[in-house]
Amino acid sequence: MSREERMARAGDYVLGLMDEKERTRAERDMEVDAEFRDCVIHLAERFHAFDKDVAPAEVPGDMWQTVAARIADMPQMTAADIARERLDLTTLQAPDPSRKGILQLKRPYAHQFAGWRGGLIAACLIGALGVGYLSGQAMGPAPEPVVVVVLADEDNAPGAFVEAYGNDAVRIVPLVDFEVPQGKTLEVWTLYDRDVGPVSLGTFGRSTEITLQGPDQPMPQPQQLYEITLEDAPGSPVGRPTGPILVKGLAVRPPR
Amino acid sequence: MSADNQDDASTLLLERVAAGDRTALAELFKLEAGRLIAVARRIVRRADLAEEAVQDAFVTIWRKATMFDPMRGSGRAWMTRMVRNRALNMVRDGQRMEFVEPQMLAELGDAGSDADLAYEALPAASDLRRCLDQLEPVRRRSIVLAYVGGFTHGEIAGRLKAPIGTVKAWIRRGVIALQECMS
Structure with a gap:
């Protein structure tokens, strides 16, 4: 992957422009391609600036109970x-x-x-x-x-x-x-x-x-x-x- | 709590979740659910769908917590990604189509203006803001619409009244320039 191709692909991944198959493939590539992984991590952390200080929405009172019930018997993946x-x-x-x-x-x-x-x-x-x-x-x-x-x-x-x-x-x-x-x-x-x-x-x-x-x-x-x-x-x-x-x-x- | 402290707290909590601690997940929920619902809402628009996306994401966070690697970014960013992925899948599955009913439009607000607001809210001193500012306006707007609103190439092309190939080229050139600027 050329440097530009790597940056463009990291961009598509972080912006959410990949379909599920492309995204899974990109995640697998991150396991073996350190340069691509570094590129994605770096970009994702920068873009998180859009999300980290967002004013919180109201959380329905029973929402945690619903989550807790769903994971009650659910094993974690190894x-x-x-x-x-x-x-x-x-x-x-x-x-x-x-x-x-x-x-x-x-x-x-x-x-x-x-x-x-x-x-x-x-x-x-x-x-x-x-x-x-x-x-x-x-x-x-x-x-x-x-x-x-x-x-x-x-x-x-x-x-x-x-x-x-x-x-x-x-x-x-x-x-x-x-x-x-x-x-x-x-x-x-x-x-x-x-x-x-x-x-x-x-x-x-x-x-x-x-x-x-x-x-x-x-x-x-x-x-x-x-x-x-x-x-x-x-x-x-x-x-x-x-x-x-x-x-x-x-x-x-x-x-x- | 400042954002940085919250980063550290969330990262430590996620590591406990990875070890099978459900109370740590409850604490994370208390800290993050409101913010994550707001992030999802910018993409799915409807409050009930945003809540569903966050609920699903917390189940995934429980199942896949061993995937989280603090070497690769903060816990908050990782959780945000889970929520974004779920919300994006929901709109890609066509659930956003329901919103076109006229009476709902006012209630839902406009994703495009949300994207503008998110851009304006970026701290002027942040690298992202500084480098986005240097991009041509159409490239910048395409990138912000994709990230904040979760729009596809095709949807952005429709909004900006430009051919889809042109939008792809704007985004490609834009993200490359952005990374050059931020590196």
């Missing part, structure tokens, strides 16, 4: 619930939460593994994984990933499979042939702490299986966000994703 909702809303499909696939993944990917199409994808996964985690368990001492991630594109189609290990390494198995134009490279990111922001795990130039050794980082957690972006070679110059997001996904802990 950070993981919110991340999942955000991912669901940024895709167009409404997945069936009751279905689970071969990896026991819950939404939003489970429906991808259902039916004949799912069979093909599952076969593709098993084939691509080789001695990875599915067969690795049977083969004994191969190190097991702490979390696994199916990264999907905008249309929710699986595009890559990632295994993250406890030693900061990640194994990437592309499931589609990402087009990497001359002068570009694929960069893998994760977000383990919003305050730290996105962390680059490394780059790879071709759509083939590869293991990358990331920088020192905490043990990967379920619900941790992973994504692959297309960056100018040799990689993002600012240490933050700048190019388009090709695929993204949230980590799950594989069943043992």
